[in-house]
Amino acid sequence: MANFSSVKDKVVIVTGAADGLGEAIAKCYAENGMKVVVTDINAEKGRQTVKQMRKQGGDASFFQADVSSEQEVVDMIEFTVNAYGRLDGLVNNAGIAAPNRPLHEYSAEEFDRVTSVDLKGVFLGMKHGVEAILKSKSPGGFIVNIASLAGILGNSSMGLYTSSKHGVVGLTKSAALDYAPYNITVNTICPGTFRTAIWGQATEAVIQDFAAIISPNAKLGDPREIGHLALFLASDLARYISGAAIPIDAGASAGKLTPAKWERPEILE
Numbered sequence: 001m002a003n004f005s006s007v008k009d010k011v012v013i014v015t016g017a018a019d020g021l022g023e024a025i026a027k028c029y030a031e032n033g034m035k036v037v038v039t040d041i042n043a044e045k046g047r048q049t050v051k052q053m054r055k056q057g058g059d060a061s062f063f064q065a066d067v068s069s070e071q072e073v074v075d076m077i078e079f080t081v082n083a084y085g086r087l088d089g090l091v092n093n094a095g096i097a098a099p100n101r102p103l104h105e106y107s108a109e110e111f112d113r114v115t116s117v118d119l120k121g122v123f124l125g126m127k128h129g130v131e132a133i134l135k136s137k138s139p140g141g142f143i144v145n146i147a148s149l150a151g152i153l154g155n156s157s158m159g160l161y162t163s164s165k166h167g168v169v170g171l172t173k174s175a176a177l178d179y180a181p182y183n184i185t186v187n188t189i190c191p192g193t194f195r196t197a198i199w200g201q202a203t204e205a206v207i208q209d210f211a212a213i214i215s216p217n218a219k220l221g222d223p224r225e226i227g228h229l230a231l232f233l234a235s236d237l238a239r240y241i242s243g244a245a246i247p248i249d250a251g252a253s254a255g256k257l258t259p260a261k262w263e264r265p266e267i268l269e
C-alpha cells in the first residue's frame with residue numbers, strides 16, 4: 001500500500017512560505033512529519049505561519065530571507081543545516097507577479113525586478129541548496145520549483161513573468177540531469193489559477209472572470225492541492241520522477257477549449 005511515511009524527519013526549506021501556496025506546502029509537509037524551515041521576506045506573517053504549524057504539532061522554524069539576495073540565501077541554508085544538521089529538500093516557491101502589458105511597454109528596471117525574484121531567486125536556491133543536500137548525503141534528496149502555467153505556455157501581456165517561469169522550467173530540466181546520478185530529484189510544479197495574495201487588490205469578480213477564461217472548469221484551485229503534489233514529489237513514491245514540469249490547472253495546458261454539442265446530454269440527468 002502506498003503511503004507517505006518516507007518523508008518523515010526529512011529536513012526541508014520552503015521559500016515564500018509565509019503565505020499562499022508556499023504556506024500550504026509548508027503546512028502539508030509539517031503535517032506529514034517533515035522538519036520545515038519556513039522562509040520569507042515577510043517576517044511577521046512567516047512567524048505567524050510557524051506558530052500555527054507548531055500548534056498543530058509540526059516541527060517548524062522561521063528564517064527571514066529575500067531569495068534575490070545571494071548572501072541571504074546562503075544564510076538561509078546555513079541556518080537550516082546548523083539547526084537540523086542536514087538538508088534533504090528545498091522548495092523554491094517565492095515569486096512575484098508583474099504588471100500585465102505588451103512587451104515594449106516594460107522597462108529594463110521592471111525586467112530586473114521580476115527576474116531577480118522569479119528566476120535568479122530559484123537559481124540561487126538551487127545552487128546553494130543542492131550543495132547542502134549533496135553534503136548531507138540525503139538518501140531521498142529533492143528540489144521542487146514552483147513555476148506556473150506561464151512556464152509552459154505563452155501569455156499575451158505577461159512577457160516578464162512568462163520568461164522567468166519558462167526559465168525555471170529550463171533550470172529544472174538541466175539540474176535534473178546534473179543530479180540524477182547523485183539521487184536528487186528536481187521537478188517543477190506549474191500551477192494554473194489559485195486564490196492567494198498574489199492577486200493583490202483584484203476583486204472576487206475579476207478573479208472569477210480570469211478563472212473562467214483560463215480554467216476549463218471555470219474554477220480556481222485550492223492551494224492545498226499544490227501541497228499534496230509537493231508532498232508526493234518529496235516522498236520515496238516519486239524517486240523515478242525528475243525533470244518534470246507538472247501542471248495543476250484543471251487541464252488548461254492540455255489545449256484549446258472548442259465548443260461541441262453532445263449527442264446524448266441526457267446522461268447528465
Ligand SMILES: NC(=O)c1ccc[n+]([C@@H]2O[C@H](COP(=O)([O-])OP(=O)(O)OC[C@H]3O[C@@H](n4cnc5c(N)ncnc54)[C@H](O)[C@@H]3O)[C@@H](O)[C@H]2O)c1
Binds near residue numbers: 022149191192198199
Ligand atoms: N496563485 C496563483 O494563481 C499562482 C499561479 C501560478 C504560479 N504561482 C506561483 O506560485 C508561487 C507562490 O505564489 P502565491 O500565489 O502563493 O503568492 P503569494 O503572494 O500569496 O505568496 C508569495 C510569498 O512569497 C513571498 N516573497 C515575495 N518575494 C519574496 C522574496 N524576494 N524572497 C522571499 N520571499 C518572497 C511573499 O512575502 C509571500 O509570502 C509564486 O512563485 C507564483 O509565481 C501562483
